[in-house]
Amino acid sequence: MTAPKSLLTIDPHTRKRHAAERRFRRYGLAGIVISVAALALLLVSILHNGTSAFRQSYLTITLELPAEILDPTGARDRDAMARVTTLTYGPLLEQGLADTAGDLGLETGLSPRDMRQLISRQAAADLRYMVLDRPELVGTTIEFRALASGRIDGFLKGRVSRDSAERDGNISPEALDLAAQLAKAGRLGLRWNWAFITAPDASDQRPEAAGLGVAILGSVYMMLVVLVLALPLGTMASIYLEEFARKNRLTDLIEVNISNLAAVPSIVYGILGLAIFINFAGFNQSSPLVGGLVLTLMTLPRIIIPARAALKSVPPSIRDAALGVGASKMQSVLHHVLPLAMPGILTGVIIGLAQALGETAPLLLIGMVAFVRDYPAAWTPDSGLFGEASTALPVQVYNWTQRADPAFAERAMGTIIVLLALLLVVNAAAIILRRRFERRW
């Protein structure tokens, strides 16, 4: 095969090379298209199934607050009124809803007792707190916005229908008919639900009241622990290994170990944390402190490896330049090498932090899967720093997907959205920080 003499004709060999190049480009493009499509599918499905968790059904009930029942002493004294329990408030709400429906002229075959199917068990407690906070309301008639029950919420969101209600008997079809009429009358509807983000978890019977408050606090506390421990420790360890340590058997061994630790399944760190921090050191079970420490252990090697790579990528000529004008080793590292490596180090830290934020398995082992109703305090004299029991966002996802009521599945999806939003914030912070540190060479 001889090449044609003229430049105006393309010889077969060149044509073949061009074809190979075009093929290669197409493979690459196909790969990108597939991954973008998968990502889009994931996002769409999460957003589709999860956004409804941020909206919740509320009933607007016209309600009498009879003084003789709610404040037997008549003194409007908070402590005395507190003796009236939610068991008393529940029937008030039921009667109120029945009256409201009656006033609207709605035909129902339901007794006031049956109204409880429409109202969340949380509503009585909410009403009680409202009355205790504002005793002047006693004896008046108010418009109360009551949380609707999970089935009614499901009905409005299309999860529950008359047919499914007939089949599973979780709620009577008549109650759904009433709900439809109430919705038409503007007495029942979906509204934005801050409680999903701020409220603590709720029991199996009250999915409509369950929120992420405790889980978000727990996750934030743990991220603080990880950031405060892993960033300086990881950076210092990598500076030491990269800039100061002599290359010998021992440092080789350490290097191999760090690489291996980065690949150890995270649940192993959970076992380690259980043994060291809870059984040996005696820290509180389920506490963000232990969770944070375990995640720090897990994250450290994942920070050290990219940090060392970032330090290694700083040209040696910069170190020579600094040493050449009489800087000490420490000065050459702190003044010149570290600032140049900082963007890379930060990228590693953020990726490590993001992984830690989404980590579930080790937290299950140290008991962070417990049902926690009380917001964990950052510090108490008894439990110390971050010592109060808590859960975490990914564990909450796991936890809610385990429960029977499909209303929890919706909330699990909503939790994933919150988790992704948090990750987005963390990543944005990383990008901003990196921009600030980035230098032209």
Place this chain on the structure above:
Amino acid sequence: MTDFKITARNVQVHYGTNHAIKDVNVDIADKTVTAFIGPSGCGKSTFLRCINRMNDTIDVCKVSGTITLDGEDIYDPRVDPVQLRAKVGMVFQKPNPFPKSIHDNVAYGPRIHGLARNRADMDEIVERALRRAAIWDEVKDRLSEPGTGLSGGQQQRLCIARAIATEPEVLLMDEPCSALDPIATAQVEELIDELRRSYSVVIVTHSMQQAARVSQNTAFFHLGSLVEFGETGQIFTNPVDPRTESYISGRIG
């Protein structure tokens, strides 16, 4: 012996098992330019780096023998290499300005050695160093711009300015012109001749013309040994050793 700025006696350098410098003795006079020439890999850079102990930063590198600066042994355990390097400045083969402003590049050395009492002092030091490095006129209007944005020749002169800003007594230059074009090279050579008035300059070069142009004394290295050392004119016109003769006439290297 004390009339020389630097003296080296029986200097041996090993990189692990590689014997890079073999028994070198040399005397370097003050206020002169001494050139190290020789084929590549013969140990010129290695020996140069012994003089400011930059070899300390290489784990496998072992130096023995004595090198004195003003009669004091620089490998004495009491000597702090950081202090030594403030007295013996260095300019590297590839221009390596810090990724900082031109001003900060020059000010860095004086700052860490505490040579300036205040900002005006520092500005004066920076200006003086840049003037002596013959680059002041080119950069005086953009001192706050990054030093890395300069051309290669300007960067190298900036590095020279950075080295002389700390007021060293000896200036070591490792092939300072090898990355520069002929015009920049001429500028740097002119500068070296100028610097000779205040410093003892040691320059490594693989260009014999350059050695002939800028130096008063020349040392010829071959395979780790110092083959011949003497006045530049004598080395180039009338070398004693046959190896020097063949290198200069282009038969080795």
